[in-house]
Amino acid sequence: xxxxxxxxxxxxxxxxxxxxxxxxxxxxxIGVNGGVFRVTEHLQSKFGExxxxxxxxxxxxxxxxxxxxxxxxxxxxxxxxxAGFLFVCMNQLVSQAARMRFRSGxxxxxxxxxxxxYGGGVRTPELHSDSLEGIFLQTPGLKVVIPSTPADAKGxxxxxxxxxxxxxxxxxxxxxxxxxxxxxxxxxxxxxxKAKTVQEGTDVSVFAYGAMVQVALEAAKHARAEASVxxxxxxxxxxxxxxxxxxxxxxxxxxxVVHEAPRAGGIGAEVTSIIxxxxxxxxxxPVGRITGYDTPYPVPGQEDYYLPTxxxxxxxxxxxxEP
Amino acid sequence: xxxxxTEPGMVIPHQILDTEGNLVGExxxxxxxxxxxxxxxMQLGRAYSNKIIALQRQGRxxxxxxxxxxxxxxxxxxxxxxxxxxxxxxxxxxxxxFVRGVPLATVTYSFRGYTPPYPKETHCLPIQIVIxxxxxxxxGLAMAAKICGDPVVAVGVCGDGATSEGDFNEALNFAGxxxxxxxxxxxxxxWAISVPRHRQSAAPTFAARGAGFGIPSKLVDGNDILAxxxxxxxxxxxxxxxxxxxxxxxxxxxxxxxxxxDDPTRYRDPAEIEAWRAKDPxxxxxxxxxxxxxxxxxxxxxxxxxxxxxxxxxxxxxxxxPPPAPDSFFDWTSANLSPRLQEQRSDLLRYAxxxxxxxx
Numbered sequence: 001x002x003x004x005x006x007x008x009x010x011x012x013x014x015x016x017x018x019x020x021x022x023x024x025x026x027x028x029x030i031g032v033n034g035g036v037f038r039v040t041e042h043l044q045s046k047f048g049e050x051x052x053x054x055x056x057x058x059x060x061x062x063x064x065x066x067x068x069x070x071x072x073x074x075x076x077x078x079x080x081x082x083a084g085f086l087f088v089c090m091n092q093l094v095s096q097a098a099r100m101r102f103r104s105g106x107x108x109x110x111x112x113x114x115x116x117x118y119g120g121g122v123r124t125p126e127l128h129s130d131s132l133e134g135i136f137l138q139t140p141g142l143k144v145v146i147p148s149t150p151a152d153a154k155g156x157x158x159x160x161x162x163x164x165x166x167x168x169x170x171x172x173x174x175x176x177x178x179x180x181x182x183x184x185x186x187x188x189x190x191x192x193x194k195a196k197t198v199q200e201g202t203d204v205s206v207f208a209y210g211a212m213v214q215v216a217l218e219a220a221k222h223a224r225a226e227a228s229v230x231x232x233x234x235x236x237x238x239x240x241x242x243x244x245x246x247x248x249x250x251x252x253x254x255x256x257v258v259h260e261a262p263r264a265g266g267i268g269a270e271v272t273s274i275i276x277x278x279x280x281x282x283x284x285x286p287v288g289r290i291t292g293y294d295t296p297y298p299v300p301g302q303e304d305y306y307l308p309t310x311x312x313x314x315x316x317x318x319x320x321x322e323p
Numbered sequence: 324x325x326x327x328x329t330e331p332g333m334v335i336p337h338q339i340l341d342t343e344g345n346l347v348g349e350x351x352x353x354x355x356x357x358x359x360x361x362x363x364x365m366q367l368g369r370a371y372s373n374k375i376i377a378l379q380r381q382g383r384x385x386x387x388x389x390x391x392x393x394x395x396x397x398x399x400x401x402x403x404x405x406x407x408x409x410x411x412x413x414x415x416x417x418x419x420x421f422v423r424g425v426p427l428a429t430v431t432y433s434f435r436g437y438t439p440p441y442p443k444e445t446h447c448l449p450i451q452i453v454i455x456x457x458x459x460x461x462x463g464l465a466m467a468a469k470i471c472g473d474p475v476v477a478v479g480v481c482g483d484g485a486t487s488e489g490d491f492n493e494a495l496n497f498a499g500x501x502x503x504x505x506x507x508x509x510x511x512x513x514w515a516i517s518v519p520r521h522r523q524s525a526a527p528t529f530a531a532r533g534a535g536f537g538i539p540s541k542l543v544d545g546n547d548i549l550a551x552x553x554x555x556x557x558x559x560x561x562x563x564x565x566x567x568x569x570x571x572x573x574x575x576x577x578x579x580x581x582x583x584x585d586d587p588t589r590y591r592d593p594a595e596i597e598a599w600r601a602k603d604p605x606x607x608x609x610x611x612x613x614x615x616x617x618x619x620x621x622x623x624x625x626x627x628x629x630x631x632x633x634x635x636x637x638x639x640x641x642x643x644x645p646p647p648a649p650d651s652f653f654d655w656t657s658a659n660l661s662p663r664l665q666e667q668r669s670d671l672l673r674y675a676x677x678x679x680x681x682x683x
Contacts, residue, residue, distance in 0.1 A: 024470060050470050056500055061459055061493035068463020068477070071448070072409070074470065091453055092490075096460070102655040103449045105440035109658070140656050164658035193661060239661035 003183040006176045008150035009039045009115075012157040013077065015187045017047045020075060023161060025052045026062060027079030027115075036081055037117060037176055059085055063092035063114060067100060070112040075161060083118035083170055084127035097166045098141035112167075113160045119172040119211055119260055120307055123300040130297045131210075131259065133170055133237050134266030143167045143192055144238040148213035150181040152235060155190030163192060172210040195241035197248070201230035204254040204320055207245065207271055209234040212258040212308060219313035227321045237267050245271060246278045254320040256288040258308050263291040288316040334527060336542045336574050339549035342602050344610025351553040355617050359626075361402055361548055362612060365394035365605050366630045368418030371427065372579070374634050375434055379583045383642070384434040388414045392546075392578030395604035396510050398422055399551025400480055400573075403559050409446045409464040409477040411457035415510065416450075416480055423447050427637030432644055438655070454515075455481050455488030458507055462494045465505035465562070476562045478555070480508040484515025486529050495536040495570060504562035506555060507570050510545060512577040513599075517590040533570035545573025546604035549611075576602070649675040 003011065016023045025040060031054040034041030044052040055062050059080055066076040080086055086093065093114060100110040120129035136144045145160055145167055147153035153171070160167035198213060199220060204227055208216040213233045220229035230248055234240060249255045255275055257268035268289040275287055290308045298306045339348035353361075372391050378384035390397055393415065401410060401422035412419055417430060423445045432439040441447050451457035461479025468475035485491045486509055498505050509529045513520050526532065533540025543554045551573055558569035576599035580587045612618035618626075653660060653668045660668065 056493075056496055058493045058496065060490055061462075061497045064456065064459025064490060064493070065463030065466055065497055068411075068460040068465070069467040069470075070463075071460065072464050072467035072471075074467045091456060092459065095453055096456060101657070102652070103438070104655075105438040105449075106655045107440040107443050108448065143657075239663055242663060 001183060001185050002180040003150045003154075004177045004180050005147070005150045005153045005171070006037060006039055008154040008183045009157055009171065010041060010043070011183070011185065012154040013040065013043060014046070016077075016158060016161045017043065017051060019187065022073060022075045023051070023077060024069065024074050025077050025079070026055050026066065028055060028057055028062075028081050030054060030079050035079060037173070039115070039171070040079070059088035060092050063089040063097060066112050066114075067092060067097050067110055070097070070110040070166075071100065071108045075111055077113045077115060077161060080114060080116040082128045083116040083132050084130040086116060086132055093166075093168070094136075094139045094142070098139050101165065102141060109164055110166045111164050113157070113169050114166070115169045115171060117173045117176070118170045119174055120297060120303050121174045121211065123303070124173070126299060127297075129173070129303065131261035131292065134261045136168060137238055137267070137270055141165060142238070143236060144170065145192060145236050146170045146172065146210045147235065148172070148175065148208075148210055148233050151183040152190060152196070152233075154183055155188050156192065156235060158187060159189045159192050162189070167192070170210070174211045190235070193236045193239055193241055195235055195244040196233045197230065197244070198233050199229065199231040201228040201252065203227040203229065203252055204256065204317055205230045205232060205248040205252045206256045206258060206313065206317070207232050207234055208258040209237055209267075210260070212260060215308055215310050216258050216313055218310035219317060222310060222314050223317045227317055229317060234267070240267075240270060240274065242274050242278070245274050249275050249279045250282045253282050253284040255283070256290060256313065256316045256320065258290045258313055260292050260307060262294045263289055264294050266291065285320040288320055290316050334542065336544045337550050337554055338544040338547050339553060340547045340607055340611050342607055344607050344614055346611070348550065351549055351556065353549075353552070358612065358617060361398055361552070362608055362618070363626060363630065364398045364402070364418055364422050365548065365608065366627055367421055367633070368394040368397055369605060370627070370630050371417060371421075371634055374638065375431070376579075376583055378434070378638065385436045386582050386584050387434055388582040389579035390415055390418060392599065392604070393510060393512055393575045394418055395548040395608070396508070396545040396551050396573040396575050399548050400478060400508050400555045400571075402552055403556035404476070404478060406444075407446070407473070407475050408559070409448070409461065409475065411448045411461040411464070411477065411479045412450055413454070413457065413481055413485070414450045414452065415482060415512075419480070420445070420447050420450075427634060428640040428644070431637050431641035435641060437647055438652075455485035455491040457481065458485070458494035459490050459497070461507065462497045462501075462503050462505050465498070465503035465568070466501050469501070469504055474563050475504070476559045477503075477505045478508065478559070479505060480510060482515065483509060483511040483513070483520050483523050483529065484518065485509070486532070487523050492532075495532065495538060498568035499537040502567035504565070505568045506558040506562060507568065508555065509570070509572045510575060511572055512575050514577050514581070514587075514591070516581040516585060517587075528572055530570060530572040536570075538568050538570050540570035540572065543571060543573045545575030546602050546607060548604060548608050575604070
């Protein structure tokens with residue numbers, strides 16, 4: 001069935017709520033309103049207020065109470081309305097949910113998912129567009145998943161919900177309704193920690209995730225006459241699929257990482273380090289990073305200057321292709 | 324201008340025993356052996372605190388926060404719980420863990436600097452370090468019990484300092500909105516390290532905050548084991564029967580330092596400590612037990628010796644336990660280790676072996 005990412009996520013949640021009685025959904029405006037983006041539309045009427053419920057406007061309490069629920073044996077899926085508000089619940093997410101297994105010597109675990117929309121280009125108010133995934137590279141115990149297509153979103157969310165540990169599931173706002181894709185209606189899983197080669201190539205590897213996969217593909221299309229570009233969708237940004245990164249760079253000898261998040265200390269920096277550690281001698285050119293700038297995410301009137309674009313990625317491809 | 328109190332109980336703490344051990348309220352339904360068991364756990368809490376402080380001074384234990392002076396609250400909040408109930412504590416309620424059945428040796432091992440798993444069936448979350456955080460976990464546990472339709476109650480406990488944290492207030496709010504079967508206890512011991520109680524809130528009591536969240540609340544003499552037991556027991560059963568949460572403030576006092584790393588002579592008037600020693604929870608309960616012929620001096624001496632023997636045995640046991648494998652902390656990071664973590668683990672082991680060979 002052709003689905004938008006919103007519909008695919010809704011479908012995944014529906015199937016998980018049907019499959020496993022322990023799954024509960026909590027968050028702001030997720031009940032009658034179906035979420036501000038409608039990801040949870042009709043789920044409360046289908047599954048009842050006990051399993052799909054609105055909470056007070058209280059990010060820390062949403063995550064903190066989900067920790068208690070997960071320890072008890074439920075599988076909470078909490079929605080934080082925008083990833084930019086995750087800072088309000090950092091202690092509960094980073095020091096508590098991600099560390100419960102560790103703190104209890106393995107006695108208690110936190111199998112829970114925190115869903116949050118992120119990403120720019122849709123003219124949202126301040127702090128609604130920020131990409132925070134890089135911060136969570138230093139959160140041991142937490143996985144970070146970012147889908148780039150409806151079909152991936154469905155399979156990855158299902159895997160996140162059945163995962164024995166907490167998963168931060170970041171959904172790119174621009175991708176929510178930007179295109180439809182054939183998506184199986186039945187339940188299926190896409191393994192976490194595995195990247196996907198979206199387009200094979202032999203000259204340069206472009207690593208991207210979320211909305212940047214489309215940007216990378218667009219750039220690759222423009223570069224067709226000059227370079228054979230391999231586009232790899234990381235899908236799980238933590239832990240990274242090192243094997244896939246290394247295998248691709250060993251083949252192409254050139255690498256570019258593309259993300260919306262600021263450059264310093266982020267996913268791009270980590271991918272570059274992995275390449276340095278494992279395949280430096282296969283490299284023909286320094287690794288390129290096309291990312292957001294190390295500034296706050298700009299207000300809507302200026303955000304287009306901030307975001308990576310096909311033109312910026314194309315320029316980076318040309319640069320690494322120079323003899 | 325005085326704040327209008329909604330209930331008189333908000334400013335006059337509930338008391339069953341006065342400081343002389345006289346019965347001044349209605350006795351909860353507790354048989355003689357149960358009363359002696361509560362007394363024994365209180366003695367255990369005090370003797371254990373003193374023992375770990377001594378071990379810390381000898382370099383045999385890590386930083387430790389004593390509960391001396393707060394034994395009635397620690398024991399009284401855990402004793403009315405049933406096996407299926409859940410407890411989320413800070414670091415100040417070690418005696419509550421003992422009441423729940425966490426072995427002394429396990430806790431002692433943790434003060435050697437290791438992470439021992441508490442037996443899962445004790446339903447005690449690991450002691451919380453980030454102030455106030457555990458109150459939300461207690462509420463979440465209770466919400467889950469309600470969702471599942473289980474007759475299970477959660478108890479969360481924090482100190483007076485925690486009431487200034489967002490999580491404490493958010494926990495009260497969630498508890499009220501979801502009518503969670505939870506009892507949230509504030510151990511008001513007068514001090515958050517060096518900051519006195521009046522710096523935490525201008526309100527006359529923390530119990531008064533319940534009204535603002537639509538939650539019934541009780542102010543209790545926290546050095547009166549019978550009063551704490553009585554109030555928490557009723558709150559737990561109220562929650563179990565579907566009547567929602569209760570906030571309990573227990574008025575007590577931290578006789579000792581915040582932790583072994585703290586020096587309270589820098590900020591506290593010794594006269595204040597002496598005034599609170601006169602309200603000692605153990606002495607008060609002992610007087611009560613003696614007045615009712617449930618205990619005499621000789622039996623008390625035996626009991627204290629038995630408790631000390633139990634602690635010494637636990638310390639021996641904990642000190643005989645081998646340290647965990649150097650790489651064991653990898654096991655508790657994630658259920659499945661990523662290739663990168665497996666590689667890092669091998670790296671640790673390579674250097675651990677090397678240090679062993681080199682005698683380091």
